[in-house]
Amino acid sequence: MQQNRKWLIAYAFVLSLSPVCFAQKPLRSPWDLTNVKVTNVPYTCPKPALLSPDLTTSAFYGDSKGSIIDPAKWKAYVASSGPVKNLGNEAVTAADAFQTTGSRQAAECVLKLEKTEALNKALTGKMSSSQAYFVQGWVIGALGIAYLKVRDSGVIDSADSRLLTDWMKNVSQQTIAYYDARKAKAPNGNQNNHLYWAGVQVGAIGIAANDRSMFNWAVAAYRNGIRQITPEGTMPLEMRRGQRALHYHLYAISPLVYLAEFGEDNGINLYAEDDYALKRAVDRSIAGLDGSGYFDKATGIKQDLPDGPPSAEAISWGKVYVHRFPDPAISKLLSEAPSLSYMYLGGLPPY
Numbered sequence: 162m163q164q165n166r167k168w169l170i171a172y173a174f175v176l177s178l179s180p181v182c183f184a185q186k187p188l189r190s191p192w193d194l195t196n197v198k199v200t201n202v203p204y205t206c207p208k209p210a211l212l213s214p215d216l217t218t219s220a221f222y223g224d225s226k227g228s229i230i231d232p233a234k235w236k237a238y239v240a241s242s243g244p245v246k247n248l249g250n251e252a253v254t255a256a257d258a259f260q261t262t263g264s265r266q267a268a269e270c271v272l273k274l275e276k277t278e279a280l281n282k283a284l285t286g287k288m289s290s291s292q293a294y295f296v297q298g299w300v301i302g303a304l305g306i307a308y309l310k311v312r313d314s315g316v317i318d319s320a321d322s323r324l325l326t327d328w329m330k331n332v333s334q335q336t337i338a339y340y341d342a343r344k345a346k347a348p349n350g351n352q353n354n355h356l357y358w359a360g361v362q363v364g365a366i367g368i369a370a371n372d373r374s375m376f377n378w379a380v381a382a383y384r385n386g387i388r389q390i391t392p393e394g395t396m397p398l399e400m401r402r403g404q405r406a407l408h409y410h411l412y413a414i415s416p417l418v419y420l421a422e423f424g425e426d427n428g429i430n431l432y433a434e435d436d437y438a439l440k441r442a443v444d445r446s447i448a449g450l451d452g453s454g455y456f457d458k459a460t461g462i463k464q465d466l467p468d469g470p471p472s473a474e475a476i477s478w479g480k481v482y483v484h485r486f487p488d489p490a491i492s493k494l495l496s497e498a499p500s501l502s503y504m505y506l507g508g509l510p511p512y
Contacts, residue, residue: 187371188367188368188371188372188373188376188427189368189426189427190306190309190365190368190369190423190426191422191423191426191481191511191512192260192306192309192310192511193309193313193426194426194511195511196313197259197260197263197313197314198263199263199265199268199314199315200262200263200264200265201264201265201266202258202262202263202264202266202267203264203266204255204258204262204264204266204267204270206255206266206267206269206270206273206274207251207270207274209273209274209277209278210244210247210248210277210278211277211281212244212245212248212278212281212283212284213283213286214281214282214283214284214285214286214287215286215287215288215289216241216242216245216284216286216287216288216289216293216296216297217241217289217290217293218237218238218241218242218289218290218292218293218296219234219237219238219241219289219290219292219293220234220238220290220291220292221234221235221237221238221292222234224403226401226402226403227402227403227405228402228403228404228405229403229404238292242292242296245284245296245297245300246296246299246300246504248274248278248283248300248304249299249300249303249304249504249505250504251274252271252274252275252303252304252307253303253306253307253502253504253507253508253509254502254508255267255268255270255271255274255307255311256268256271256306256307256308256310256311256507256508257310257502257508257509258270259271259310259311259314260310260509261509265314265315265316267311268311268314268315268316268317269316271307271308271310271311272311272316272317272321272325275304275307275308275325275328276321276324276325278304278328279324279325279327279328279329280324282328284297284300284301284332285328285331285332285335288335288339291351294335294336294339295355295358297332297335297336298336298358298359298362299358299362299504299505300504301329301332301333301336301362301366302358302359302361302362302363302365302366302505302507303504303505303506303507303508304329305329305362305365305366305369305507306365306506306507306508307507307508308325308326308329308369309365309368309369309507310507310508312369325369326366326369326370327370329366329369329370330366330370330372330375333362333363333366333367333375336359336362336363337359337363337375337378340356340359340382352385352389352398353396353398353399353409353413354386354398354399354409354412354413354416356382356385356386357382357383357385357386357413357416357417357420358415358416358505359382360378360379360380360381360382360383360386360416360420361379361416361419361420361423361505361506363375363376363378363379363382364376364379364380364382364419364420364423365423365507367379368423368427376423376427379420379423380420380424380429380431382420383417383420383421383424383431384431384434386413386417387417387431387434387435387438387439388435388438390435390438390439390441390442391441392441393441393445394441394442394443394444394445394446395410395442395445395459396410396413396442399412399413400456400459400460403460403462404460404462404463404464404465405464405465406456406459406460406464407446407449407450407453407456407464407465407466408464408465408475410442410445410446410449410456411446411450411474411475411476412474412475413442414439414442414443414446414478415474415477415478415503415505415506416506417439417442418439418443418478418481418482419478419481419506421439422481422485422511425485432485432486440486443482443488443491447488447490447491447494449464450466450467450471450475450494451490453466470494470497470498470499471494471497471498472498472499472500472503473498473499473500473501473502473503474503474505475498476491476494476495476498476501477498477500477501477502477503477506477509477510478506478510479491479492479494479495480495480501480510480511480512481510481511481512483495484511484512
């Protein structure tokens, strides 16, 4: 009897631990699902920049709806944000070279570019404006995905891994603080596509660092966006953007699809939430590319449509989406796009 009692106590103890063990399962990304064979294909790495910890840049729209670009403001924005964005472009290009060719030199290039900025504490200082926070988030998120693409290449040792993830987490804590403060001051403040892009940033870096609290913050950002999708498949905060409402629906869908994919890779069926709300938004927006009449009528203004095939910014997310939900219309747009590499999404999509 005493022996049975001891066995039951031990069994109960094991059961009490099992949820903890499950919670500690390492976070995964779509790029962890395939093994890239490392090769000696050559890759020429650009000289690393030495970016400042601070970023000074400003928004570029000239109207209250954020729909008409002011040429002078745009010129200033391109000049001030250019070096930071260039870093993102260089890192994701190298990461994709590794993914597509297995080039050890390409993986080493990602490490070199990111390690230089980590040691320099780039993007960890003062952000001059909301736009500066947006640029900071887009680029560090891209660097996080570039890291995920090469972390199993064998060129990043544990010390460098810790250096890079600690740096990216440091930057992402600024992002979290920025959005949490905006939400506390105004519940709908910056809760539109910018929040979802921050979710991709924080989610990717949370996966890289195996930080469950960051990952959960990213999931919450996704759910914020999904809750706003109407039965008609529109997003009220994006519909306010006048002639660029359709553009910003597609722009909001991009991070939401990636966040849903991050969820799938970690046992959370985010695509299905709110009765597949994301699918409603996708269907409405893809139909808008074929003919923007719905958006024209809803906004009262003719929509800006792509001049020719859709850009990577508009459609690269579709490669991830059709992996889960085959859609001939999206596949056709993907086949017509001149490129599917979009830096804000870390370059080329998985699959």
